[in-house]
Amino acid sequence: MALFTFSGGVHPADGKEFAKNSPITEYLPKGDVVLPLGQHIGAPAQPIVSKGDQVLVGQKVAEAGGFVSANIFSSVSGTVKAIEPRMTPAGAKVNSIVIENDGEFKEAAFEAKPxxxxxxxxxxxxxxxxxxxxxxxxxxxxxxxxxxxxxxxxxxxxxxxxxxxxxxxxxxxxxxxxxxxxxxxxxxxxxxxxxxxxxxxxxxxxxxxxxxxxxxxxxxxxxxxxxxxxxxxxxxxxxxxxxxxxxxxxxxxxxxxxxxxxxxxxxxxxxxxxxxxGKPLYERVVTVTGDAIKNPSNFKVRTGTNVQELIEAAGGFKTQPEKIISGGPMMGMAMFTTDVPAVKTFSCFLAFTKDEVAANQPSNCIRCGRCVSVCPQKLMPAKLSVLADHNQFDEFEKLYGAECVECGSCSFVCPAKRNLAQSMKTGRKQVLANRRKK
Known part of the structure; x- marks a missing residue:
């Protein structure tokens, strides 16, 4: 049977064996939940609750801040404790609604038209x-x-x-x-x-x-x-x-x-x-996995749940990990703390016993062309990364750098261990920002 596919790409070890046979189990948060107002592309949501307000599961607590924005709902019942900046899995501080969880999970009434x-x-x-x-x-x-x-x-x-x-x-x-x-x-x-x-x-x-x-x-x-x-x-x-x-x-x-x-x-x-x-989005499936996790698991997680709670629910760490990631190893974001909330876009917490990337020392490009052969967009990452590193964004755009999909395939295959994907991502972000200004 012919398989559907595309040109380029790589074949990293998939690591699915850790959690693929773990059924989805519901996890109810024990502590406070933190709901960042920016859990989506576009304008942050605007809070419609205040400190001291009582809320229910599925109650709207923030309204979309524009057409490209999204409503946010409470995932627990309890009391609004604060509206203040809190850290997200991406490492940014975002204005957030903090709800003191009463542990009762009383639900608002959900209604759906036939x-x-x-x-x-x-x-x-x-x-x-x-x-x-x-x-x-x-x-x-x-x-x-x-x-x-x-x-x-x-x-x-x-x-x-x-x-x-x-x-x-x-x-x-x-x-x-x-x-x-x-x-x-x-x-x-x-x-x-x-x-x-x-x-x-x-x-x-x-x-x-x-x-x-x-x-x-x-x-x-x-x-x-x-x-x-x-x-x-x-x-x-x-x-x-x-x-x-x-x-x-x-x-x-x-x-x-x-x-x-x-x-x-x-x-x-x-x-x-x-x-x-009639159910609003206040929970999602999250994989907690990696060779540093005792019991890799798939949880149905309420938004705002502290990631440290999920790690403990998966048995905790076998040993202190050298690297933790929000998302997968190819496109995920390295984390420096687990004291962050699981947001709408948080699909996976990944913990590795060894940080193999940190051990790599980048060297000069050897012009092997591997990055070109695996790029799904048929770009020249080796050359584009140099342009981005030297802030030559006009040249970066002329060589179609904005077409990068930030998949990381180029960095994965590079024998010189160069940070190609990171440079490409920076260049692409600047080019798209310049386009918006124009």
Whole structure:
């Protein structure tokens, strides 16, 4: 059978074996929860509660601060303790709502209009009200993604079930345990775009998940499963669109420009829960894993839960880790503290006994060309990184540096151990900022 794939990419050890067989278990926070007002791309949410207010699970505590923004809901019942800057997993201090958890988890009333009585606008409003953002890591508000300029031009709704980032297994467990929720959510999105077909892309190292989903969509003319070649970054938006449809986009385009909308597995399930159950987004699946974790696990985690609590729930550390990461090892952010909240975009806590990257000493480029061969965008990372390091951003842009998807494949294969991805990321960020100014 031919597998769907793209040009370039790498094959890092996937580390899935640590947590892939760990069922999703619900974890209820014991301590205070911290809800940063910026858990998404776009404008921070604006608090609508004050210190001393009593709140319930699922109660809105902050409203979207603009069109590209998202509502935030309490994940516990208790008392608003403070609204103050707190550290996030990305290492930034963000204004946050701190809620003293009463441990009772009393819920606000969730209401949903019968689905068969909902218009497309009703569905979109429910998704927006629920505060859903991309749960694959980007955090782009989902209601914005589902409101393209030309809805009739959308031909494909692509579900990213690749989960190509090593170690993370949350989406895999959703596919194994509740695939029917995914199909229900996908059908909701397809009803919004009657001309579109659904494609669920799953890497071929998840054959059991592929079999489960294929059985559910058998005979469905609107939904198919694309078996993807196991390769990183197969789940990157551009790679996935090309692999499943043969269409290409660049940094000046949106997936909608190629007739596509892409959402990951967890996001699609959240859509189902918002539209049919009236449930806002206040929890997500988080993988706690790595060779330094005693019992690697997949937890359903309430937003705002302290990461240190999750580590303890997974048995704690076998030994003090040399490196801890928010997210996967390829695109995640190194952390310097575990005293941070699990936010909407927090998919994984990763702990390694050894920091292999810190042991690497970068040397001069040996012009081997490996970075070029693995780049999914066919760029020249070795040259672009030098331009970025020397603040030559105009030249960086002329050599298509803005097309970098920040996957880290170039750094992974570089025998000189150069920090290519970090330099590329800096250059790309500056170029995009300059474009916005113009």
């Amino acid at each position: 689905y068969d009585q909902m218009s497309k606008d009703d569905v979109l409003a429910a998704i927006k009200e629920a505060g859903i953002v991309g749960l694959g890591g980007a955090g782009f508000p989902t209601h914005v993604k589902l409101a393209p300029k030309d809805p009739d031009a959308i031909e494909y709704i692509i579900v990213n079930g690749a989960e190509c980032e090593p170690y993370i297994t949350g989406d895999y467990r959703i596919l194994m345990e509740t695939p029917e929720l995914l199909i229900e959510g996908l059908n909701i999105v397809l009803d919004m775009f009657p001309k579109a077909k659904g494609i669920i892309g799953i890497e071929d190292n998840k054959k059991d998940a592929i079999a489960k989903v294929e059985a559910l969509v058998k005979g469905d003319a609107r939904i198919s499963v694309a078996t993807l070649k196991t390769k990183y970054p197969q789940g990157a938006e551009r790679s996935l669109i090309y692999a499943t449809t043969g269409r290409s986009i660049n940094s000046s385009m949106l997936p909608a420009d190629a007739g596509c909308i892409v959402d990951n597995v967890a996001t699609i399930v959240a859509i189902k829960e918002a539209v049919k159950d």
